[in-house]
Amino acid sequence: MSRRQRPSSPPRGAPNPTNGPRFRAPIAGDEISRLLPEGSPALLQALGIIGRDGNANADANRKIKQVSHLLRLIQPALDDAFARHPEPVLVDFGAGRSALSLVVAHAWAERHGRGRVYAVESRAELMQKASTAAAQCGLSRFEPVADTILDATIPERAHFVLALHACDVATDHALLRALRSGADHIALVPCCQAEVARMLQVVPAQAGLHELWSRPWHRREFGAHLTNVLRALVLQAQGYQVTVTELTGWEHAIKNELIIGRRVARFHRGAQSELRALLATIPVRPWLLQQLGWFDESAEPASDESPNPDEGQGGGPLDAAD
Ligand SMILES: C[S@@+](CC[C@H](N)C(=O)[O-])C[C@H]1O[C@@H](n2cnc3c(N)ncnc32)[C@H](O)[C@@H]1O
Numbered sequence: 001m002s003r004r005q006r007p008s009s010p011p012r013g014a015p016n017p018t019n020g021p022r023f024r025a026p027i028a029g030d031e032i033s034r035l036l037p038e039g040s041p042a043l044l045q046a047l048g049i050i051g052r053d054g055n056a057n058a059d060a061n062r063k064i065k066q067v068s069h070l071l072r073l074i075q076p077a078l079d080d081a082f083a084r085h086p087e088p089v090l091v092d093f094g095a096g097r098s099a100l101s102l103v104v105a106h107a108w109a110e111r112h113g114r115g116r117v118y119a120v121e122s123r124a125e126l127m128q129k130a131s132t133a134a135a136q137c138g139l140s141r142f143e144p145v146a147d148t149i150l151d152a153t154i155p156e157r158a159h160f161v162l163a164l165h166a167c168d169v170a171t172d173h174a175l176l177r178a179l180r181s182g183a184d185h186i187a188l189v190p191c192c193q194a195e196v197a198r199m200l201q202v203v204p205a206q207a208g209l210h211e212l213w214s215r216p217w218h219r220r221e222f223g224a225h226l227t228n229v230l231r232a233l234v235l236q237a238q239g240y241q242v243t244v245t246e247l248t249g250w251e252h253a254i255k256n257e258l259i260i261g262r263r264v265a266r267f268h269r270g271a272q273s274e275l276r277a278l279l280a281t282i283p284v285r286p287w288l289l290q291q292l293g294w295f296d297e298s299a300e301p302a303s304d305e306s307p308n309p310d311e312g313q314g315g316g317p318l319d320a321a322d
Contacts, residue, residue: 028054028055032044035068040103040107043099043106044056044064044103047102070164071104071107073258074185077262078090078160082108084159089159090109090115091160092120092163092164093173093174094167094171095120095121097129098130105117121145149166149177150173156181158178159184160183161183163175165190165255168191169287175288179235179292185262190228190255193227193228196223196226197223199223200222200223226284233274234275236268236274237274238268241262242259
């Protein structure tokens with residue numbers, strides 16, 4: 001598909017919600033202080049996202065607002081991880097410059113004096129900069145890991161997994177690692193999704209459904225939507241209570257769907273059936289589902305596959321949910 005066809009590149013002259021004057025604007029230091037946990041602007045300054053004068057340009061404005069919104073939405077889950085576990089392990093997959101993980105390390109792990117935040121990013125130079133920023137600001141609980149999501153060496157048990165705009169299947173890599181580590185909480189903001197759209201291209205025409213993806217633009221949009229529906233259902237089938245919501249107003253980011261999962265059971269038979277039915281109706285075979293055994297002959301792929309997680313204080317036994 002050509003660049004011009006992508007929804008993220010509106011045609012010249014069309015309104016682009018992320019380009020409005022408000023969001024082209026820089027952001028002043030006092031507003032940044034209102035948006036972020038106390039003390040964290042210094043981290044973004046060390047990263048170069050906020051300038052020496054304490055203000056930030058338009059791009060940084062968007063990033064700061066994304067981080068601020070996300071923190072507000074996941075704060076109860078972060079607090080829960082710290083309430084349940086004496087040494088919570090938090091992992092940010094596809095961390096990029098690590099703005100989010102550094103703020104979480106500062107405002108949760110350092111403040112509580114326990115736990116560790118792992119930032120996993122394949123670009124070693126970004127991890128080097130994040131490491132320097134952490135050292136400059138005196139963070140001792142931030143662990144940069146320059147590696148791919150699938151290969152990164154991190155503790156086997158992660159309590160909280162984040163992936164903010166990890167590209168395409170990188171979100172699925174993060175989700176798989178989160179599920180395999182029995183994470184209590186998972187928060188995903190998916191990025192571009194192309195894998196399922198490619199698969200839809202060869203799904204045979206079906207009466208009443210095929211028009212949903214017969215045109216390239218619709219295939220891309222529907223493929224992305226289906227990908228996230230499948231991710232949410234996988235989480236639910238594995239015993240997570242799932243909330244799907246918008247991360248920020250559309251004016252801050254086009255990639256804007258936030259999928260939050262909280263582990264409440266070992267599996268969910270109803271969601272397993274729904275997932276099976278959906279795959280029977282639209283026969284795509286995404287990588288994530290292949291890894292989880294959904295296309296294996298043995299019938300119950302999602303049931304209680306995760307390791308037996310230490311439930312920590314306050315965690316009761318996990319049963320199947322209906
Ligand atoms: C769009 S950026 C988002 C960065 C950050 N999470 C944020 O929201 O600012 C995606 C990042 O994921 C990293 N990435 C993509 N695939 C990856 C993989 N398989 N393993 C590790 N990092 C990956 C890229 O290098 C990039 O820095």
